[in-house]
Amino acid sequence: MSIKKDHLMETPAEGAASFSVSRRQFLAGLGALTLAVSFKGPVALAAEQDSPLGFVPNAFIRVGKDGLVTVISSYLEMGQGTFTGIATLAAEELDIRPDQLKVEAAPADVKDYANPVLAAIGFVVQGTGGSTAMRGAWDTMRKAAASARLMLLQAAAKTWKVDVASLSVKDGVISHAGSGKSAGYGDFVALASTLPLPDEASVKLKDSAAFTKIGKRDSMARVDIPAKVNGSAIYTQDIKVPGMLVAVIAHPPTLFAKVGKVDASKAKAIAGVEAVLEIPGDDIIQGGVAVLAKNTWIAKQGRDALEITWVEDTKAPVSSEALFSDFKKLGATTGTKVVERGTQPDAVPAGGREIAAVFELPYLAHAPMEPMNVLIHKDGDSCHVWNGEQWHTADRAAVAKELGLALDKVSITQLYAGGSFGRRANPRCDYVIEGARIVKVAQQQNIMAPIKLVWMREDDMRALQYRPMTVHDTRLVLDKDGNLVSWRWRVVGDSFFGLPTTKVDDNLVEGANDLPYAVPNLLVEQHIPGTKLPVQWMRSVGHTHTGVVGETLIDEAARKAGKDPYQFRRALLKEHPKMLAVLDLVAQKSGWDKPLASGINGDRRSRGIAIRESFNTIVAQVAEVTLKADGSYSVDKVYCAVDCGQVINPGILESQVEGGIGFALSFLRQEITLDKGRIVQGNFNTYPVLRINAMPAVEVYAVPSTEHPTGIGEPGVPPLVPAVINALASLTGKYPRKLPLGNEVDL
Amino acid sequence: MAYQLKINGQQLQADVDADTPLLWVLRDTLDMKGTKFGCGMSLCGACTVHLNGNPIRSCVTPVAAVGDGAVTTVEGIGDDELGQRIQRTWKSLDVPQCGYCQAGQMMSALALLRQHPKPTDEQIDIGMGMNLCRCSTYLRIRQAIHQVAGELAPAKESEDAAHS
Numbered sequence: 001m002s003i004k005k006d007h008l009m010e011t012p013a014e015g016a017a018s019f020s021v022s023r024r025q026f027l028a029g030l031g032a033l034t035l036a037v038s039f040k041g042p043v044a045l046a047a048e049q050d051s052p053l054g055f056v057p058n059a060f061i062r063v064g065k066d067g068l069v070t071v072i073s074s075y076l077e078m079g080q081g082t083f084t085g086i087a088t089l090a091a092e093e094l095d096i097r098p099d100q101l102k103v104e105a106a107p108a109d110v111k112d113y114a115n116p117v118l119a120a121i122g123f124v125v126q127g128t129g130g131s132t133a134m135r136g137a138w139d140t141m142r143k144a145a146a147s148a149r150l151m152l153l154q155a156a157a158k159t160w161k162v163d164v165a166s167l168s169v170k171d172g173v174i175s176h177a178g179s180g181k182s183a184g185y186g187d188f189v190a191l192a193s194t195l196p197l198p199d200e201a202s203v204k205l206k207d208s209a210a211f212t213k214i215g216k217r218d219s220m221a222r223v224d225i226p227a228k229v230n231g232s233a234i235y236t237q238d239i240k241v242p243g244m245l246v247a248v249i250a251h252p253p254t255l256f257a258k259v260g261k262v263d264a265s266k267a268k269a270i271a272g273v274e275a276v277l278e279i280p281g282d283d284i285i286q287g288g289v290a291v292l293a294k295n296t297w298i299a300k301q302g303r304d305a306l307e308i309t310w311v312e313d314t315k316a317p318v319s320s321e322a323l324f325s326d327f328k329k330l331g332a333t334t335g336t337k338v339v340e341r342g343t344q345p346d347a348v349p350a351g352g353r354e355i356a357a358v359f360e361l362p363y364l365a366h367a368p369m370e371p372m373n374v375l376i377h378k379d380g381d382s383c384h385v386w387n388g389e390q391w392h393t394a395d396r397a398a399v400a401k402e403l404g405l406a407l408d409k410v411s412i413t414q415l416y417a418g419g420s421f422g423r424r425a426n427p428r429c430d431y432v433i434e435g436a437r438i439v440k441v442a443q444q445q446n447i448m449a450p451i452k453l454v455w456m457r458e459d460d461m462r463a464l465q466y467r468p469m470t471v472h473d474t475r476l477v478l479d480k481d482g483n484l485v486s487w488r489w490r491v492v493g494d495s496f497f498g499l500p501t502t503k504v505d506d507n508l509v510e511g512a513n514d515l516p517y518a519v520p521n522l523l524v525e526q527h528i529p530g531t532k533l534p535v536q537w538m539r540s541v542g543h544t545h546t547g548v549v550g551e552t553l554i555d556e557a558a559r560k561a562g563k564d565p566y567q568f569r570r571a572l573l574k575e576h577p578k579m580l581a582v583l584d585l586v587a588q589k590s591g592w593d594k595p596l597a598s599g600i601n602g603d604r605r606s607r608g609i610a611i612r613e614s615f616n617t618i619v620a621q622v623a624e625v626t627l628k629a630d631g632s633y634s635v636d637k638v639y640c641a642v643d644c645g646q647v648i649n650p651g652i653l654e655s656q657v658e659g660g661i662g663f664a665l666s667f668l669r670q671e672i673t674l675d676k677g678r679i680v681q682g683n684f685n686t687y688p689v690l691r692i693n694a695m696p697a698v699e700v701y702a703v704p705s706t707e708h709p710t711g712i713g714e715p716g717v718p719p720l721v722p723a724v725i726n727a728l729a730s731l732t733g734k735y736p737r738k739l740p741l742g743n744e745v746d747l
Numbered sequence: 748m749a750y751q752l753k754i755n756g757q758q759l760q761a762d763v764d765a766d767t768p769l770l771w772v773l774r775d776t777l778d779m780k781g782t783k784f785g786c787g788m789s790l791c792g793a794c795t796v797h798l799n800g801n802p803i804r805s806c807v808t809p810v811a812a813v814g815d816g817a818v819t820t821v822e823g824i825g826d827d828e829l830g831q832r833i834q835r836t837w838k839s840l841d842v843p844q845c846g847y848c849q850a851g852q853m854m855s856a857l858a859l860l861r862q863h864p865k866p867t868d869e870q871i872d873i874g875m876g877m878n879l880c881r882c883s884t885y886l887r888i889r890q891a892i893h894q895v896a897g898e899l900a901p902a903k904e905s906e907d908a909a910h911s
Binding site: 417419658660 | 763767768771774775776778779782783785786788791793820821822825838843844846847849850871876878879880881883884886887888889
């Protein structure tokens with residue numbers, strides 16, 4: 001399928017409700033992606049000839065009369081280095097220095113800024129996720145920059161009456177060797193703006209051998225960092241507009257309770273409290289009582305002074321224990337078939353072994369350092385939104401619907417996000433709708449001010465948008481020679497898209513539905529219990545749970561077979577040469593075959609290995625752990641090998657893998673639990689996040705590649721927990737089935 | 748009531764209630780937004796500022812408790828040489844990812860390096876232990892602190908020895 005610009009324009013996105021993309025579709029989509037997406041350019045060129053912005057050849061590049069290049073990012077910068085990656089692509093094709101460009105966030109406009117990786121599979125949205133930014137920008141941004149360069153060269157050739165082919169560019173300066181003439185890009189902005197857009201075929205991209213910035217260490221400093229070390233970077237938490245009010249909201253203390261009676265007299269008595277508003281809930285947002293005030297602290301004081309009688313939802317889930325019990329019962333029954341090859345044996349062959357294991361993995365909260373927030377100003381029949389915007393199309397449509405506005409009357413300013421890990425790409429647009437509903441209710445009461453919704457940490461952690469809790473009912477059979485005969489894997493968990501249990505949620509079972517190991521008899525099934533608790537993708541999505549289950553089971557199978565876990569995997573990955581290369585690299589770099597010295601005081605130490613392909617990137621890790629006599633443990637070092645195609649910024653690759661490892665390490669101690677209808681955890685005292693003392697040393701090695709880049713924001717996460725569990729199990733002989741592990745393991 | 752506050756060497760006035768945390772006075776009243784809100788309970792360190800050179804969590808420090816003490820925030824970190832070094836090293840090692848916690852991280856690092864110009868890893872664990880980073884930039888934070896320490900004049904070493 002060839003994706004055309006006009007196709008994108010004709011396909012309005014309807015939000016994310018029907019987003020279900022299988023991995024196979026993803027791969028097919030990637031292959032079909034053409035260069036046409038950005039190239040035709042959105043602007044009527046004639047109208048832009050006298051643009052104060054300078055030369056505007058397409059939606060991604062502007063060149064000012066001073067030669068400064070503005071690179072427009074359709075992706076969110078939430079810490080993953082996306083702005084810098086995109087700038088690197090543009091700087092490479094334009095032959096400019098890093099200080100000759102700046103990066104600007106794109107407005108919400110799906111016509112120009114649909115995510116090309118998602119668009120290629122028919123899901124036309126502007127958004128950031130699935131580790132797709134570099135994968136999508138690789139073609140669009142380079143092509144946009146190269147065409148801008150070509151037009152500037154054509155303008156120079158015309159001015160100097162020479163051949164385009166005789167010109168060269170260095171650091172944004174065009175030179176003609178024959179005449180000795182040279183001038184900066186800025187000098188040709190006016191003339192370039194009058195030229196027709198070049199044929200796609202005439203725009204040549206650089207060959208990878210000619211790269212001076214892509215894949216080169218330290219060729220590009222992170223563009224967002226200067227503002228992040230002097231306090232000037234603006235996040236949604238920081239944005240302020242004239243007349244703005246701050247809303248802090250009282251959410252139901254028990255799941256889906258509704259507001260009964262409100263006594264707001266004490267809240268209203270606080271100087272600076274402007275209004276108290278009942279915010280109706282529905283299937284998407286819980287609703288509650290919002291206090292509007294002139295600043296955050298007063299709004300919070302007002303919120304805390306509210307006296308609310310809540311009407312409990314008697315049908316809401318009550319405890320994690322009950323949910324796990326229900327999930328386990330489901331897991332014991334046949335589910336909806338996801339993958340089947342061969343047949344599952346009833347009996348274990350003579351001399352063979354069996355692993356029958358039921359895993360319990362909890363809900364997890366994303367808990368980015370910046371709690372959710374959004375600023376919305378509805379002014380007459382138009383509206384502006386300021387947000388760490390990760391899902392422009394869905395959020396824009398949700399605000400338009402909530403406020404009864406036409407879609408094109410809603411505009412968005414995308415700000416830096418203080419982390420997200422998937423949270424700000426909520427498929428139900430939960431916090432954005434809550435912000436819009438507060439504005440709607442306020443305007444019904446003639447409060448027309450812009451309103452910033454600010455969640456306290458507890459609101460953020462108890463927002464019921466969790467990484468799904470899952471139960472995995474599994475059975476593996478080995479023959480007498482230690483060959484893996486069969487693998488049955490039932491995943492019980494709620495759908496990211498609210499799908500019924502008769503359908504398969506590919507994102508929930510990813511990593512199981514494409515199990516790479518050559519097991520002759522494989523059966524993957526799924527149950528969607530339909531719990532009245534929405535779930536949301538978290539950094540590496542389904543792999544956050546399938547990685548733990550799959551990679552600890554294969555390790556246990558190896559040990560039961562009396563084989564080395566690395567060699568056992570190797571033998572079962574013969575059909576996957578790329579995975580083998582990554583596995584071999586991590587084994588070699590970690591010294592897998594050499595014994596590990598014991599720790600001080602004779603503490604036992606060991607290694608564990610795991611490998612995972614996620615979002616088309618392959619990551620293998622070896623974790624070195626120390627186990628103390630009392631069962632406490634530490635993760636000392638992690639070796640990591642990666643194949644993500646062409647590396648764009650080696651430093652960012654490393655920081656993303658380091659970050660993914662740290663993020664995943666927190667899973668060993670984190671859980672969100674439900675008790676008596678309440679979410680137990682509310683802040684970092686009960687939901688522990690890794691601190692500096694527990695961060696292991698990390699070494700990262702990338703397989704050299706010039707293939708189309710994939711992503712690195714998420715794939716560092718999935719192998720870590722199983723690698724640690726496997727290391728500990730090599731010492732204890734016990735593979736835990738339940739997370740979090742806590743601070744000690746059973747010896 | 749009106750409080751006279753000494754912030755980054757400037758005398759500033761804030762008309763707020765006595766129990767208003769310094770964090771919100773900085774952010775909402777004085778428009779100094781570099782200091783961040785993360786937890787409101789002194790658990791994450793995103794709001795770390797200095798009061799008379801000591802790191803404090805401004806989210807649990809009522810403005811009335813500040814008195815005439817000297818407050819330093821990330822906006823003022825570059826006013827001294829050590830602070831500048833920290834900013835420079837944070838930049839050259841690409842420490843921040845999302846960046847939201849980094850003002851607090853740098854303020855804690857400044858206090859740590861003042862107390863221990865050549866901190867051991869253990870001293871870093873303690874000095875930086877109050878600051879969460881959900882992006883897990885910890886390796887680079889540690890590396891940056893060691894690098895800044897390495898750049899400091901050798902004379903400071905004896906001072907450190909005297910401290911510890």
